[in-house]
Amino acid sequence: MTRNSPLRLRLVAEFLGLFVLTPFLVAVFLPPSAMLAVLLVVTAASMVLLHRTPGFRWRDLAAGWRRVEIWIVAAFSGVTVAAALAVVTLVAPEAFLGLYRLDPVTWLAVMVLYPFLSALPQEIVFRPLFFLRYGRILPAGRMVLVLNAAVFSLAHLLYWNWIVATMTFAGGLVFAWAYVERRSFPLAVVLHAAAGDILFTVGAGVFFYTGTVVRPF
Numbered sequence: 038m039t040r041n042s043p044l045r046l047r048l049v050a051e052f053l054g055l056f057v058l059t060p061f062l063v064a065v066f067l068p069p070s071a072m073l074a075v076l077l078v079v080t081a082a083s084m085v086l087l088h089r090t091p092g093f094r095w096r097d098l099a100a101g102w103r104r105v106e107i108w109i110v111a112a113f114s115g116v117t118v119a120a121a122l123a124v125v126t127l128v129a130p131e132a133f134l135g136l137y138r139l140d141p142v143t144w145l146a147v148m149v150l151y152p153f154l155s156a157l158p159q160e161i162v163f164r165p166l167f168f169l170r171y172g173r174i175l176p177a178g179r180m181v182l183v184l185n186a187a188v189f190s191l192a193h194l195l196y197w198n199w200i201v202a203t204m205t206f207a208g209g210l211v212f213a214w215a216y217v218e219r220r221s222f223p224l225a226v227v228l229h230a231a232a233g234d235i236l237f238t239v240g241a242g243v244f245f246y247t248g249t250v251v252r253p254f
Contacts (some may be wrong), residue, residue: 043173044073046140048171048173048174049095050169050176051086055079055162056188056192059192059193060191060193060195063075063194063195063211064140064195064197065252067187067195069195069247069248069250070197070247071175076155076159079162080158082163083161083162083166084161086166087166091117093165093169095132097167098105098161100221101219101221101224102221102223104221104223104224105223108214109219109228110227110228110231112175113211113231113232114231117231117232117235117236118239120204120207120241121195121240121241124204125241128198128200129240129241129244131218132240132243134238134239136237136238136240136242138163144237144238145240147237148234148237151234152229152230152233152235156226156229156230156233157231159192160222160226160229162224163185163189163209163212163213164213164216164225165216165222167188168181168216181213181216181250182214183210185209186206186207186208186210188209189205189206189208189209189212190203190206190209193205196245196247197220197251197252200241204241204244212225212228213227252253
């Protein structure tokens with residue numbers, strides 16, 4: 038594939054539209070309440086693009102279950118708990134265990150549904166689609182992991198919060214590592230689900246609540 042071939046140009050346009058333009062438009066022009074609808078549309082479009090990617094097979098996504106090692110999940114969860122506690126203590130101490138204290142039923146629903154309704158679709162978009170469909174136009178080596186984490190963080194621009202940007206960049210690096218280095222999509226999903234459940238339990242989920250978003254303009 039040459040530098041200016043039609044296929045390369047089309048992939049570049051898709052990549053920029055999906056991973057750069059869409060989050061920018063959502064953050065600047067759409068109300069935060071539209072996030073769920075946008076996520077559904079983007080996930081559906083991503084699944085179509087992924088299905089049409091040469092060499093991709095849906096059953097391959099489950100191939101890495103044996104590489105979901107408990108020690109990795111436990112270590113990541115421990116670091117996430119510590120980071121969430123530090124952020125909540127320093128920035129929003131009143132939010133500590135806030136969702137659980139305010140509404141245990143809603144908290145339980147979030148714990149059960151987050152892995153399937155948020156972590157899984159996000160991982161489909163930012164891991165298999167990103168690396169399999171657009172890998173040929175992306176930088177080689179581990180810099181691609183940094184780029185993946187950057188666009189994952191950019192997707193959360195709508196919160197206009199440096200804490201969210203930092204957390205999602207760090208999480209994106211870990212999830213990308215799990216998918217690329219450990220060759221395990223299930224591990225990436227499990228780690229993402231664990232991170233979300235921990236953040237919403239400890240209280241850092243308040244930074245990911247669209248009802249509190251304030252645009253800086």
